[in-house]
Amino acid sequence: MDSVSIVISRQATGPTPPSTANAMAPNALRTRVAEVVAQMGKPPWSKRIIADERQLVTLIASPPAGGNRPHWHREFDEWWVVLAGQLQWELTGNIVVQAAKDDIVWVPRGAVHHIVNVGTEMSLRLAVAMPPANHYFSPCEQCGYTDDGPREWCA
Numbered sequence: 001m002d003s004v005s006i007v008i009s010r011q012a013t014g015p016t017p018p019s020t021a022n023a024m025a026p027n028a029l030r031t032r033v034a035e036v037v038a039q040m041g042k043p044p045w046s047k048r049i050i051a052d053e054r055q056l057v058t059l060i061a062s063p064p065a066g067g068n069r070p071h072w073h074r075e076f077d078e079w080w081v082v083l084a085g086q087l088q089w090e091l092t093g094n095i096v097v098q099a100a101k102d103d104i105v106w107v108p109r110g111a112v113h114h115i116v117n118v119g120t121e122m123s124l125r126l127a128v129a130m131p132p133a134n135h136y137f138s139p140c141e142q143c144g145y146t147d148d149g150p151r152e153w154c155a
């Protein structure tokens, strides 16, 4: 397997005001989650909050029984902070992780993760991934979830 490297093309040379910040996402100095939720409305939706050479941070809302397409990542570990609701991660190896508000979930590279809102309210999770965040679709070995989408995609 080829190794992967990243290029940091813009580097700070000293203390610098945050002039590269945006008024709106991504890369606002402050994001009020409640305002994003109000703007985005009914789930499912996702909103990129932070993006740079090393991180892609996305706020993701799912309705009850909703979730992601099961997939795995080749070169990075992914983690989430649960901000609302009851979520379940079904992972390769028959591992199930239940998580609720304020829980942090970490999944290493290579593990298929199928994330499902198992509660009765909208779930909200902040996902931290690394660009280019290639996704490799793989059916969930636990629940059998599969679909006809692309085998590989980039978030």
Ligand SMILES: [Zn+2]
Pocket: 071, 072, 073, 078, 113
């Ligand atoms: Zn992922």
